Amino acid sequence: MSARWLDDELADADTRPAPKGKTKTKRPLGRRKLATLTTADEGGTDEIILRLLDLGHITEVVAELKSGKEATAYVARGPRGSVLVKLYRELEARSFKNDAIYREGQVVLDARANRAMGGRSRKGLGMLQSGWVNAEYAHLWTLWKAGLSVPEPLVGPAPFDYAATTPAVLMRLIGTEDEIAPRLSDASLSPDEAWSAWEQSLDGLAGMLRLGYVHGDYSTYNLLWWENTVTIIDFPQLTTKQNPHFQDLLRRDVQSLVTSFRRHGIQADPDTVLRDVQRRVTGPAPAPRVLLP
Known part of the structure; x- marks a missing residue:
């Protein structure tokens, strides 16, 4: 099933009006x-x-x-x-x-x-x-x-x-009340910072894939930049390998990341990036956090 079909499906928002009833309904x-x-x-x-x-x-x-x-x-x-x-x-x-x-x-x-x-x-x-x-x-x-x-x-x-x-x-909160962490799409990065952000973003995508997840909306619009660190946000649409569209959603995430990083001077081929992310899955995982009692 093509990624274009997925885009069409997501664009097809349910805009049907609610059924009319005799009683006044609460406004959403x-x-x-x-x-x-x-x-x-x-x-x-x-x-x-x-x-x-x-x-x-x-x-x-x-x-x-x-x-x-x-x-x-x-x-x-x-x-x-x-x-x-x-x-x-x-x-x-x-x-x-x-x-x-x-x-x-x-x-x-x-x-x-x-x-x-x-x-x-x-x-x-x-x-x-x-x-x-x-x-x-x-x-x-x-x-x-x-x-x-x-x-x-x-x-x-x-x-x-x-x-x-x-x-x-x-x-x-990522950042402070006086200075909220910007999205990567809005951040002004030096070439070195852009490359660091790119590498961290690939590691983040691989980290989710290692856990059996795909983000579903992975781009610089859902990545924050604070103190030279990328933070991933927005997870309600995250899905697992049980989803029959998992691989298509993964490819779309890679394409979205590649496209959105171009404004930071990063030029990459989506197929090559996908193979890179899959290779990183087999690498070392981050240290797990321990919940304090």
Whole structure:
């Protein structure tokens, strides 16, 4: 199956209107304005932020960082320092909704849940939303514990703990409140820095492949640059070898990385890079991190 087919599939967002009913339906919750998260003495008016405050994960939200097609990222403070809060929109309010290509190969044992998600009913959309968010936490923990350069997840590792924060994902902020780590796509690099970033990016792709993962959206837009170190971000669409499109997604990741690095003066052949990444998989793995009690 061709990578072009995959691109067409991903571009085919589900834009069908919700069925009309006799009762007024709740408007899907999209991007939250910073003012709604930070006003009022009791800590804000947004119920998700209030829950994070009550759980003790954050103490305040200080700034909006970036708004993307699925979520908005905010800078917050917490008991362990600066926090990045990635707050997902409800699925109906997201511009990217067709995640089926990434979910292929997953087994859902509950037949009713499987039908609800496949039919995109309100209950099914809620399940998809929770699964999307919880998957990012689970992937973050797996990659972080394996020693890969990813943000440290700040809730978990037990699913019971991080499920309580849905639809938010909390991770350690890369950079500082005054100077947030830029994406590699926005960073200004010297030739030596560009080459170092390229090598680290290939090692990161190989590190995920070693664990049986492919990122699914791997480019300089999902890589941060801070203190001469590349940090990989954005993992909800990460998929495993059980996905029948695994190899196509891997090739597309390589192509995206090659294309996006051209602005930094790196010229590479995708087929050669793919072989290089596969060779690196057999090399030494990073030292795993140990969770402190």
